[in-house]
Amino acid sequence: MAAQPVGGQKPFHVVSPVLESLPLSKAVGTKVFMKLENVQPSGSFKIRGIGHRCQDAAKKGCQHFVCSSGGNAGLAAAYAARELGLPITVVVPSSSGPTPVRKLQELGATVEVYGKVWDDANRRAQELAETEGWVSIHPFDHPLVWEGHSSLVRELKDSLEAKPGAIVVAVGGGGLLAGVVAGLRQVGWQDVPVIAAETHGAHSFHESLKAGRLVTLPDITSVATCLGAKTVAARALQCARECRLISQVVEDAEAVRAVEQFLDDERMLVEPACGAPLAVLYSGRLQRLQREGRLPTPLGSVLLVVCGGSNIHTEQLRALKSQLGME
Numbered sequence: 655m656a657a658q659p660v661g662g663q664k665p666f667h668v669v670s671p672v673l674e675s676l677p678l679s680k681a682v683g684t685k686v687f688m689k690l691e692n693v694q695p696s697g698s699f700k701i702r703g704i705g706h707r708c709q710d711a712a713k714k715g716c717q718h719f720v721c722s723s724g725g726n727a728g729l730a731a732a733y734a735a736r737e738l739g740l741p742i743t744v745v746v747p748s749s750s751g752p753t754p755v756r757k758l759q760e761l762g763a764t765v766e767v768y769g770k771v772w773d774d775a776n777r778r779a780q781e782l783a784e785t786e787g788w789v790s791i792h793p794f795d796h797p798l799v800w801e802g803h804s805s806l807v808r809e810l811k812d813s814l815e816a817k818p819g820a821i822v823v824a825v826g827g828g829g830l831l832a833g834v835v836a837g838l839r840q841v842g843w844q845d846v847p848v849i850a851a852e853t854h855g856a857h858s859f860h861e862s863l864k865a866g867r868l869v870t871l872p873d874i875t876s877v878a879t880c881l882g883a884k885t886v887a888a889r890a891l892q893c894a895r896e897c898r899l900i901s902q903v904v905e906d907a908e909a910v911r912a913v914e915q916f917l918d919d920e921r922m923l924v925e926p927a928c929g930a931p932l933a934v935l936y937s938g939r940l941q942r943l944q945r946e947g948r949l950p951t952p953l954g955s956v957l958l959v960v961c962g963g964s965n966i967h968t969e970q971l972r973a974l975k976s977q978l979g980m981e
Contacts, residue, residue: 657805659671661721662700663674663709663713664758665702665705665706665709665733665800665802665805666695666701666705666709666737667694667695667701667702667705667805668693668694668695668899669809670689670690670691670693670694670806670809670943671690672687672690672809672810672813672814673687673688673690673958674686674687674688675687675688675919675920675958676758677919677920678919678932678935678936678956678958681935681936681938682935682940682953682956683940683941684819684923684952684953684954684955684956684970685955685956686935686955686956686957686958687814687818687955687956687957687958688857688920688957688958688959688960689806689809689810689957689958689959690922690960691806691959691960691962692834692922692924692928692960692961692962692963693962693974694962695936696726696729696730696732696733696734696964697726697729697962697963697964698726698730698961698962698963698964699803699955699959699962700726700727700729700730700831701733701734701749701846702729702797702803702805702806702824703794703796703798703800703802703803703833704721704727704730704731704734704791704793704799704947705730705733705734705786705803706799706801706802707791707792707796707799707802708731708734708735708738708791709734709738711791712738714919715786715787715789716740716787716836717728717733717740717741717742717788718740718741718742718743718787718788718789719731719734719740719741719742719788719789719791720742720743720744720745720782720783720785720788720789720790720952721742721743721744721745721779721790721791721793722733722745722746722755722775722776722778722780722792722793723744723745723746723750723772723775723790723793724745724746724750724754724771724793724826724879724882724965725746725750725753725754725879725880725963725964725965726744726750726754726878726880726925726962726963726965727791727793727794728754728758728763728765728793729754729758729761729964730746730761730979731744731763731791731821731888732744732758732761732762735761735762735763736761736762739762740827742762742763742764743763743764743765743766743779743788743969744758744763744764744765744766745764745765745766745767745768745775745776745778745779745782745784746758746766746767746768746775747767747768747770747774747775747879747882748767748770748774748904749770749771749772749874749879749882750768750798750879750965751963751965751970752808752964753966753967753970754964755767755966757964763871764955765779768855769842769883771873771874771879771882771884772874772879772882772883773883773884773885775802776792777909781822785965786821790863793827793829793853794826794827794828794829794830794832794883794887795827795829795887795888797829797846797888798830798831798837798934798981799829799832799833800832800889801833801836802833803829803830803832803834803836804833804834804835804836804837805833805837805842806833806834806837806959807833807834807836807837807838807840808837808840808841809873809959810837811841811843814955814957815897815915816954816955817843817846817928817954818846818954818956818957818958819846819847819949819950819953819954819955819956820846820848820849820933820940820949820953820954820956821834821838821846821847821849821956821957821958821959822846822848822849822851822931822934822956822957822958823848823849823850823851823931823959823963824850824851824852824881824927824928824930824931824959825850825851825852825859825886825890825901826852826856826880826881826882826883826886826927827883827887828859828887828889828890828891828893829887830838830884830959830961831848831850831859831890831893832889832890832893834848834959835848835893835896835897835975837841838897839896844859844896844897844905845846845898846897846898847897847898847899847900847935847949848893848898848899848900848903849899849900849902849931849940849943850900850901850902851903851904851930851931851933851934852881852897852901852902852904852930853876853877853878853881853898853904853905853906853909853926853929853930854876854903854904854905854906854928855874855875855878855906856871856874856875856876856878856879856881856882856883857871857876857889858870858871858883858884858885858886859886859890859901860890860901860903861893861980862885862886862890863894863899863901864934866899868886868888868891868899869885869890870885871884871953872884873913875908876926877906877909877910877926877928877974877977878906878909878925878926878927878929879927879965880925880926880927880963880965881927881930885965887928891935900943900948900949902934902939904928904930904934904937904939905977906946907979907980908929908936908937908976909926909927909929909930909932909933910926910929910971910974910975910978910980911929911933911936911980912929912930912932912933912935912936912937913925913926913928913929913932913966913971914971914975915932915936916929916932917971922960922973923966923967923968924961924962924963924966924973925962925963925964925965925966928960928961928962928963930957931959931961932958935956935958940953940956941955956966
């Protein structure tokens with residue numbers, strides 16, 4: 655289903671389905687609904703905010719987009735650029751691997767591989783953005799990106815019979831979290847707990863929460879490269895003061911095991927970044943949070959944002975399992 659126009663422009667994202675997952679409901683002990691952002695045109699939720707930002711930049715005279723990305727933000731920006739008829743250069747780190755590079759080129763993007771992690775690629779993108787007529791499309795740290803992502807919650811309000819007992823999301827740079835918190839405020843659901851999931855080795859948000867200030871990780875060591883921002887957006891930390899937020903960190907092996915389990919259960923293949931919130935549900939962490947009194951008992955329905963991800967295929971899943979000694 656097409657999304658409703660915003661400011662006279664038809665968005666590039668679609669209204670994604672909300673389905674109950676019987677296997678996840680069984681694992682958690684309450685109804686689990688999935689918001690299937692993996693079916694978006696670019697393969698992830700990123701098209702919501704980045705599409706919105708690109709439309710705004712085009713309206714203001716942008717001649718060339720430039721975006722730094724671990725994969726999914728670049729794909730969203732490249733999709734939007736193609737729809738708008740504008741050129742785009744996407745800078746990706748070497749840790750992204752060949753799959754997103756190929757997909758970006760198929761969308762017509764010029765791709766530059768620079769540095770080891772996203773932070774390196776972002777520095778290069780900022781240099782390129784100094785070219786006259788070029789506009790930098792940040793993958794997660796921009797108010798229009800958050801505004802675009804907030805549409806996800808407005809759709810939930812229309813789809814669900816009652817507000818959920820908790821929402822589970824992945825956190826990389828914090829753009830999705832910022833959008834979800836904005837959306838909760840817009841629909842009057844500010845009291846819904848948000849469980850923010852990261853993998854160890856890409857857990858900059860968790861460390862920042864613990865310290866009460868932005869913390870920069872020395873390196874990204876997680877296989878969930880799409881969560882790989884060494885420092886989250888300052889807005890993500892502000893969100894923790896505006897909603898009931900619970901941070902959870904899972905191991906890489908848990909995330910990859912959850913990806914495999916989800917493929918068996920729901921016949922959908924998602925990235926390890928999306929495996930982080932899945933692992934929170936499969937591993938019994940939700941029940942532990944209830945025992946600790948951090949979530950209510952009984953718990954109303956749980957909403958999982960299946961954020962998707964395009965940097966995954968069956969051979970990649972096998973390689974990740976081998977890398978982590980899971981074979």
